[in-house]
Amino acid sequence: LYKSSPGTGAVTSVVGDLRMPETIQPRVITDEVRESYLDYAMSVIIARALPDVRDGLKPVHRRILYAMRDLGLRPTGRLRKSAAVVGEVLGKYHPHGDMSVYDAMIRLAQPWSLRYLLVEGQGNVGSIDGDAPAAMRYTEARLGRLGDVMLADIDRETVPFVDNYDRTRTEPAVLPSALPNLLVNGTVGIAVGMATNIPPHNLGEVVGALTHLAKNPRATVEDLLQYVHGPDFPTGGLVYGARDIAAVYATGKGPIGTRARAEIVEEKGDDVRIGGSEIPFQVNKSSLLEEIAAGVREKRLEGIRDLRDESDKDGIRIVIELKRDAVPRKVLNQLFAHSSLQRTFHVNLLALVDGIQPRVLTLKALLEQFLDHRRTVVTRRSEYDLRRAKERTHILEGLVRALEHIDAVIATIKRSETREDAHKNLMQQFKLSDVQATAILEMRLQTLAGLERKNVERELVEKRRLVRELTDLLGSPKKIIGVVVAELESLQKQFGDARRTEV
Numbered sequence: 001l002y003k004s005s006p007g008t009g010a011v012t013s014v015v016g017d018l019r020m021p022e023t024i025q026p027r028v029i030t031d032e033v034r035e036s037y038l039d040y041a042m043s044v045i046i047a048r049a050l051p052d053v054r055d056g057l058k059p060v061h062r063r064i065l066y067a068m069r070d071l072g073l074r075p076t077g078r079l080r081k082s083a084a085v086v087g088e089v090l091g092k093y094h095p096h097g098d099m100s101v102y103d104a105m106i107r108l109a110q111p112w113s114l115r116y117l118l119v120e121g122q123g124n125v126g127s128i129d130g131d132a133p134a135a136m137r138y139t140e141a142r143l144g145r146l147g148d149v150m151l152a153d154i155d156r157e158t159v160p161f162v163d164n165y166d167r168t169r170t171e172p173a174v175l176p177s178a179l180p181n182l183l184v185n186g187t188v189g190i191a192v193g194m195a196t197n198i199p200p201h202n203l204g205e206v207v208g209a210l211t212h213l214a215k216n217p218r219a220t221v222e223d224l225l226q227y228v229h230g231p232d233f234p235t236g237g238l239v240y241g242a243r244d245i246a247a248v249y250a251t252g253k254g255p256i257g258t259r260a261r262a263e264i265v266e267e268k269g270d271d272v273r274i275g276g277s278e279i280p281f282q283v284n285k286s287s288l289l290e291e292i293a294a295g296v297r298e299k300r301l302e303g304i305r306d307l308r309d310e311s312d313k314d315g316i317r318i319v320i321e322l323k324r325d326a327v328p329r330k331v332l333n334q335l336f337a338h339s340s341l342q343r344t345f346h347v348n349l350l351a352l353v354d355g356i357q358p359r360v361l362t363l364k365a366l367l368e369q370f371l372d373h374r375r376t377v378v379t380r381r382s383e384y385d386l387r388r389a390k391e392r393t394h395i396l397e398g399l400v401r402a403l404e405h406i407d408a409v410i411a412t413i414k415r416s417e418t419r420e421d422a423h424k425n426l427m428q429q430f431k432l433s434d435v436q437a438t439a440i441l442e443m444r445l446q447t448l449a450g451l452e453r454k455n456v457e458r459e460l461v462e463k464r465r466l467v468r469e470l471t472d473l474l475g476s477p478k479k480i481i482g483v484v485v486a487e488l489e490s491l492q493k494q495f496g497d498a499r500r501t502e503v
């Protein structure tokens with residue numbers, strides 16, 4: 001029930017004896033719609049559709065990897081039902097549909113979707129023909145080796161954490177990500193009023209460009225193109241157009257031509273066939289075959305006698321047999337012109353900067369953002385290690401002092417009435433801190449053995465050296481970037497491979 005007061009505009013809501021004064025403010029509907037739509041658009045942009053430039057992940061992928069780590073699904077551990085992972089993500093971090101989470105997780109395990117897999121899947125994870133994966137109750141998953149690399153050092157205060165959707169726990173706002181994931185795996189996303197389409201690249205080339213830029217901050221995009229030669233798709237194939245590729249990396253957007261790898265093979269007699277072993281990225285093989293068959297029926301493609309799919313577990317093989325009077329090169333050019341054996345990949349290097357600002361970035365800007373992120377991670381990790389090392393050094397100094405006067409320490413403890421008295425007496429008599437006195441009271445008798453005493457002294461020397469090294473590192477930006485470069489080069493040695501896509 002509502003009751004208005006004449007002349008005042010105030011409205012009172014009456015519920016039993018409870019009266020709640022409310023104020024109604026008139027709003028122009030266009031302003032309300034504009035603000036509400038912008039709020040919705042920003043929510044989609046930040047919380048769903050666009051990747052963060054630092055780790056290259058959308059929120060759902062980040063939550064999947066973090067939840068798998070929470071479940072203990074490390075690369076050397078056991079696999080677990082995908083349904084368990086999906087339930088963990090939904091219940092703790094991602095209040096959306098279960099299929100949206102499952103589809104996102106499965107994509108991280110598909111070798112034709114990602115250049116470098118982040119999740120290891122077991123069971124039917126779909127196919128390049130567009131077949132759907134098996135239901136989540138049948139498949140199993142765990143973190144891949146590179147997925148584990150994305151999470152390395154996350155427990156050393158390297159990244160900020162934020163509340164989850166119901167504020168019952170926290171989740172990382174971004175992953176430490178030693179892997180330059182945004183470039184090496186790429187991404188596709190459609191937000192409100194904007195979209196991103198970043199192709200995958202070769203890890204070795206990206207690390208080479210990052211290393212060069214770290215050592216030469218004034219390097220230009222042209223300099224970086226000496227290392228990054230173009231996209232490197234998981235499905236192989238060819239990309240062409242050096243000028244177009246250079247323009248894409250210099251501006252952050254533009255088209256790049258892609259083609260299937262096809263060759264003309266002359267068989268015994270007069271038979272000629274065209275064999276395709278690699279198709280363009282994001283092309284459905286079954287749809288491609290149907291497209292070619294439809295072109296033959298509709299007379300757009302001439303000279304084709306038969307079409308077969310001879311693909312197996314060893315790879316893709318499409319066979320196109322030609323008529324005796326066909327000109328092979330002409331037929332191949334028709335296939336490129338009228339089918340998805342050739343297509344244009346429209347690049348848009350759009351990502352979130354600082355987690356909130358969508359920006360189209362050049363190749364150099366993308367690499368700079370990643371280097372800045374890794375510099376921050378290494379700095380925060382070193383500060384954490386230094387703090388822990390100082391705390392441990394302080395305790396070890398107290399233990400060494402106690403071991404040097406062990407008889408007096410034991411006598412002091414024996415004279416004390418209670419633990420609290422012993423704690424207080426140790427602090428006063430030996431000038432110890434609260435933490436040191438506690439450590440001495442918790443010290444085991446086995447520490448009194450000669451070898452154990454040497455171990456304590458040896459650990460103290462090591463901790464003091466570590467404190468000096470970390471203090472020196474944190475005081476030198478040049479040394480920090482040196483650590484970043486060294487870790488990237490180590491990553492390349494472990495996971496680098498040959499380029500699959502020919503430029």
